[in-house]
Amino acid sequence: MKAVEAEQTMKTMQHIDNALELHNVSYHYPNSMEPSLRNISLTVDKGKFVGLMGATGAGKTTLSLCLNGLIPQLLEGKLMGQVIVAGLDVRKTAVQSLSKILGLVLQDPETQIIGRTVEEDTAFGPRNFLVPLEEIKRRVNQTLEKVRLQGYNKRLTQELSGGEKQRLAIAGVLVMEPEILVLDEPTSELDPVGRSEIFETLDDLRRQKELTIMLVEHSSEELIKKADEVVVLNQGEVVWRGVPTELFRNIPLLRQYGIKPLPVSLIGWAFYERGWVPFDEIPLDIPSAEHLVRDLLPRHGQWRDNLQSLQHLQPQKTDSFQAQKEGAVRIRDLIYQYNSGQPALRGINLTIATGEFVALIGQNGAGKSTLAKHLNGLLKPTCGDVIVEGMNTLKYDTAHLSKTIGYVFQNPDHQIFSVTVEKELEYGLKNAGFKGQEIKERVDQVLKSTGLERYRHVHPFTLGKGERQLIAVASILVIKPKLLIIDEPTTGSDWAGVQTMMALISQLHLAGTTIVMISHDMDLVAQYAQRVIVLKDGGILLDGSPRDVFSKEELLLDAAIVPPQLCRLSSRLKDVLFQETLIEPEEFIALFENGRVTGR
Template sequence: MDAVSYATELRDVSYRYPNAEEWSLRHINLSVEKGKFVAIMGPNGAGKTTLSLCLNGLIPQLMEGEMTGEVQAAGLDTGKFRVQTLARHVGLVLQDPEAQIFGRTVWEDVTFGPSNFVFPLPEIEACGRTALELVGLRGFAHRNTAELSGGEKQRLALAGILALEPEILVLDEPTAEMDPLGRQELYAVLDRLRREKGITVIVVEHSPDEVLTRADEVVVLDKGQMVWQGIPAELFADTSLVAKFGLRPPRACRLGHARETGSRKQPKEPGAEAEKTPVIEIKGLVYCYDSAPPVLRGVDLRVFAGEFVALVGPNGAGKTTLAKHLNGLLKPRRGDVWVANRNTKEHTVGELAGTVGYLFQNPDHQIFAASVQKEITYGLKNTNIAQDCINERITEALRFTGLSAVREKHPFSLSRGDRQLLAVASILALGPQVLVIDEPTAGLDWTGVQKLMTLIRHLHSQGTTVIMISHDMDLVAEYAQRVVVMKDGQVQRDGSVQELFVDPVTMTGAALAVQPNPNELNIEKRPAMPVITSIPGKTVPLEPVFDQNTHSCAAGSRDVKDLPNSSLWKCLDVRTKVTVFFTMIVLACLFQSPVLNLALTAGIAMMAWWSGVRPRRIAGVLMPLVPVFVLVLAVNAISFAPGLSGHHFVLSGSGIERGITFVLRILMMVLATAFLTVSTPVDEIVQLLHNLRLPPSAAFVITTAIRFIPALDRRRIQILEAQQARGARLEAKGITGPVRAYIPIMVPLLIYSIITANSLAMAMLDRGFGFAREVTQLRETSFSGKDFMILGVTILVLAVLIYARLVMQ
């Protein structure tokens, strides 16, 4: 067959990461024909993600290591063409959706790639609108990306790539956090893109059900080698082969009996005595983030001791928000949550940690120690348990999870499945009565799923109450006794598994459809999605892009995060904001007066608040800097002075004044960065850097750093939540208490910084950053009357203060 008919070819490709002993890929030879759908399957650690990174040049161009062989994609040698050039032909959706989101709002993010490739503005509008419609995010344009659920972020990451209209689409576990109907819709979209656009689709996937009905070919990897290649039906018809490769059997082999009984090994129902003992009781729970619309709307729920409850529903239904109320990570705005007869409003997370164990959606969000044993030890040291008992609990947790042999290893050297087991072990060591697990099997291979769920079932059999959030309805059918269905922040249905599975109205309405016929699939099932009869080209007539009615702030709200350009500062040109920022910095450097620096800092803080940066977020960012502030004050305020008895320490009034000034300058820099990040779209910052004629490498570093700040802040919050869930008392008393509480996050935050910086760099190149010297501006950049007014006031203040300084001299 002629080579031109291939979308991508790998010829004897091998790859080894830096400092690694084993090769991640070994002599891979693979040719994918144009327009075909190929699934890459295999256990965790088989090399699937590494293979996907080879297809658009991230390996070897960005990822260091040793590579042999050749990769051709869309007729281009991935080792010779820039990643930005390849990204126009090969779209890669990475495994972690958060690392691929660059915009403050959904619309800013989905248009980031097309603007980097200098699409004309009308084409950007058309591509962005179409991409959002295809992934089911129509009407989300104004939404703040930080407030999206995990599944919604996964949809947005895909939309950002679809907006580029690539020839080859590579997706690394694209549906791991999506609800069942969302998965169906995604694969329906991929089918349509193949049919109407001829796009080649390569998907890394653990679930066999979509692969079985849609893929033209399956490639199985194991330990970096291709161990099987062929038609899906041939692979999954051979159960011994499926078991040998550690793959999940198709639903047809698992679901029949589960549908009849609710479970293949249905746990016994709680007895009458258990039913009289509600371990969790929720009454009229209402919760909203800041002043945004309520995420939970009057939830009433009782969970009895010894139950296994599944919490299900579509992405964005409020499941995780509800779960975080069960151990006090979130406090009700209205209503009450009672855990073991204790109101969570009156108790800290640390006080509830011994009663409710919380397993986060991503195990990496709750791992922060240097070894497996230290990870388990962390929570126990926050209790009053004697050291002998602590050692016993550690040993038992390691034995129970099968991690005894790796107790001295670093957690991040383990596989994804073992890291999930470690997260379970760290919670189990505390001996909680209730175990809350959020999407425990997302991203796990079938072996990992079975191992984890067997462990959870054993815990339940010993009397632990289990509350499991899951989109995997097969697991719900097999393990749960009771299902609570959530939709739009409310409990839509609460009953047995058997009752739910024979209720097609609830199943479909809550995006829980098990397996509709692909030929009958209607992606309009979500009310927000319009009819899409074809994939629009770049000349589609423009229609209104934003649906203002789909997301509005609560009445009387001053929250502006979801409404771009709703404040004075968001309306200003980015050049005006940067001018104001640097003017304040110049003034701070010219004047040593603490009073003036305090006034400037207060001014920046006010601008940040008007731009949507809440005081709580500002405090969270500044808290880790408290040790720096103390050190700066001490160095400037304390000095040595000679005396009759030798040298001694003295406090200097001028030194204290100087130290306060330096602290205020640091505060000003942090607040100004937060102000610029929140109030300025990414494309405006990128355009400004280009206009300043900065080298592409410098512009890349600055833009990555700006994008990195909110990502780092989110990770800080995740680590703090994980530590609180294991008994950490962050409300420690005294001046040094808060500082001591933050010290444990420094090392994991540094590790995360290195990992995330690399992921962000890959994602930015994948979206075409640096492709051209200029980018398409999504809005007018001409100065308005407000800009001239602000600049005039700034220049006037600068002139007056400089004049005053000269006069004083």
């Protein structure tokens, strides 16, 4: 035993500058034919901020689990190669010992929350390592403030929103004051301001305490500002490594590996393809995009007609739906309080027309999911009325409402329980009274349209979160609901998965289904929604078209919402865009069509 400890100490001294080392690491999950990781060799210097990116199923989560010893010590399978963390071999070091050095924030925050209250949960780690009580109190309060949960100490964890749970999971790891922090999509359920604050917190910790950070992330805008380098995985292999600016300017490479491009970079790439700008001038932020657009814009009179004809670029935003007299949803004076007495909704009045595509946005805890759960009877009003498709939800149970109203949860695991994907899709149809051939035809059709056919006989929980989200949506699609409520439909999905999901939702909408979507992805909201409703503190702050709502930047920031990148760019170009708010790259590119710009 002493010989092993001596060996470990010697390695620690030899690799003091290396926080993480992986040498020819490969891993097979139990019963898996293909490896999830293939010959990965990677070194991360102490104090570096590294982004880990790639398509769903690329191996990012698996790699994260290797770093704190869960693979191979808890999860079985075949691990080959060597993983060294702060000089310690993960095969020879207990997980509990590694947890003092490396903190891991998992993709699903609910798997890490075990305390009854926010305070109890955050204090759990330090208590297990016998940290003195006063020090625990200091750490807990300091950490909760860093993740914007100050004042939540006594709040019940079961009453937290998805984003609040995500912040709590981060707090539970930060409070341990690790040397290395590995986070698996820690901001996927956070509001835009919350996402930015987490990145600021991580960057501050990195600089103040020389904290090493490896962050698995699909979002590009924040990562490009903070990461020293990005590592891209594809099918378990490292396929690219370098500085973020080189990656995010290369739009074909991003598309190849399932990474979402920055909207301003899409504009710059179009200009680059036309030969108007060199590669290294493709913008990666709003100031550089503003400079580029101003530099390329001709005189106002030459492109005014182009600006006025931009509406054809977004046919999905036209008022093509026929609003019925009563509407799909009518909410009057809705008030809701949790059992603890905590108010969640405060006098909501709202009508949603049949066939509308409505997005609910707002900061974590604003009441979005609480409001949505009233639409299918999962929650009943404390006061007021909710009438959906002519039914007062107080008078009908959820089973009856579900025949007309589809609901996809923020966490797909809350509604998946069958042993195969096929059986999961059949379940809702059987409960709704469908039989035999019609069930088979509907299931076959949806499996094909969603791309899930290859997983027909696979257990859902052997698939990634993005695929499980798609299964949850598919299980609702087979019922063909009149109203679809979908809570964060793209969480955990790569860019290709996001596009697949939104294409499915759009097809339903075009077929006449009313859509109510909750999302923190403002780019998607701007691109797909006809109407945007902003919630703040349980009430409606704004209600209007995407162009109208996203033009009110100051009001939105008060609700922890940052408008889409292109809307912010539009705001900075108001003097030349005649107050018009543009929300898609094609709209900016259209300003330069017909050969009106030939160079600089």
